[in-house]
Amino acid sequence: MDAKGHDLATFPAQLRNRQILLCSESFGPVNGVSRTTLMIVNHLRSQGVLVSVVAPHNHTKVNIIPSTDAVEATNKYCPELRLMGVPIPFNPELAVVYPVRLSEIYRRTFAGAPDLIYLASPASLGFQVMIQLQQQRTEDQVPLLCNYQTNLAGYYEMLFPTRLARVASWMFSGIEGYLFRHGSVKTIFYPSTFSRRYLEHVARVQNSKLVVLKRGVNTEGFNPNKRSIELRRTWAPNGELILFTCSRLAGEKGYGFLAQVAAKLAETDLSFKLVIVGNNRNSIVEQEIKGLFEPLIRRGIVIFTGLKVGEDLMTHYASADLFLHCSISETFGLVVLEAMASGVPVIARDEGGPSDTIDHGRTGYLVPPNDLDEFARRVLELSRDAELMRQFGEACRAQALLATWEMIGNKVAWEMLDAIEGREQTAQDIKRAIARRGTTWPIEPVASLMVKARTCLSLMLIFCCWAAIGVCLAAINLIHWAKTLAGSVWAVGYIKNEP
Secondary structure (H helix, E strand, O other): OOOOOOOOOOOOHHHOOOEEEEEEOOOOOOOHHHHHHHHHHHHHHHOOOEEEEEEEOOOOOOOOOOOOOOOOOOOOOOOEEEEOEEEEOOEEEEEEEOOOOHHHHHHHHOOOOOOEEEEEOOOHHHHHHHHHHOOOOHHHOOOEEEEOOEOHHHHHHHHOOHHHHHHHHHHHHHHHHHHHHOOOEEEEEEOOHHHHHHHHHHOOOOHHHEEEOOOOOOOOOOOHHHOOHHHHHHHOOOOOEEEEEEOOOOHHHOHHHHHHHHHHHHOOOOOEEEEEEOOOOOHHHHHHHHHHOHHHHHOOOEEEEEOOOHHHHHHHHHOOOEEEEOOOOEOOOHHHHHHHHOOOOEEEEOOOOHHHHOOEOOOEEEEOOOOHHHHHHHHHHHHOOHHHHHHHHHHHHHHHOOOOHHHHHHHHHHHHHHHHHHHHHHHHHHHHHHHHHOOOOOOHHHHHHHHHHHHHHHHHHHHHHHHHHHHHHHHHHHHHHHHHHHHHHHHHHHHHHOO
């Protein structure tokens, strides 16, 4: 049972055949956020809920379960709608969606308004939906559920120069909080204490809206039984300890800190290999990350495998000895739970989502965020005690087995049903009030005109914001183009001068 008395072991039957519009900034096996969204979509559809997914275009094949009613509802139901946008230079898997009218999304998905809108980690698409929805009359507003999964304000602080970063982060937090506090937003899911602190104290969101929603993990897929001796021999032919990490190759993932840890460990008597799984479709950013490890790559200590998915990824996890998590911007950190399900102990910096996931001294270690020496010491401690590492691995697996996607999906479903039934009850109250009056308000046409005017103004605001973002993206692309050109010139000169 949850705090509202819902039985999370069962799916609410009243939600079946309801129309859910799910808007996501990315969809598919792109990252932890989109994998979480994919699992929720699959769970809802497997229970007969009509879920229409709206997301930017990408080049990733998505493994989704089709709706049970998709065939019969083809004339009024679009299971997946992809929108055009501009890829983000430092993370091309994500895109800034072009301005789009909410009414057009309604028309192309359900041929009308859905029963509920679910916003997965709202940003360019989610904010457009919220802004336009909040201009409508209260009785016309479809209830919104948001899943806060990405610390976008924190990214501003890392991407911009210090003084500008603080201003940009403050402005973004204010806008995000204003949208989240609106009455149309019924529930905001958050994954960790770190996230709740931001929503409460920075974005100033009402406590009554906040509902914790952990993430699940596929414990059949991520499983210690998938450990591959052959793969381990490929990485470490001399039986070295295998340190492992998995994430997109980007600065905010803590690779600078990880490179320092690896360099410090290389100065000790520890014989190890550091295996890094991940990529970045922006080759400039990827090469910058690899450059941090260049001396250790030349010595054969660090191995970059590129992107791995599916069974291949699961085998990579299970074949490691220790998982190192160095990002401090994660609201949850699904990779930590995947490592634990694989029976691999985790050492992480004590900030963000992993602080709630790791049981310090039982499933791994949490280290002060900037304590490089302590991080390296914990790696050495576990690497030199095989029995302790085995105990940690078993505890990791046991804890991961309690995090099932079914329970998480059911929790989302119950919150959805509560919001839908709440709106239906409000609509009935309005009808009864009108019946008691015996007539409609004479100012109804004026109210309708005001809604249209506010919607028009909101679209103008969206276009202006998009124009500003477009200028920023163009500038970043220009800088990356200049870096590429400079790198090519340097390479040509190096080849010509090479003896």
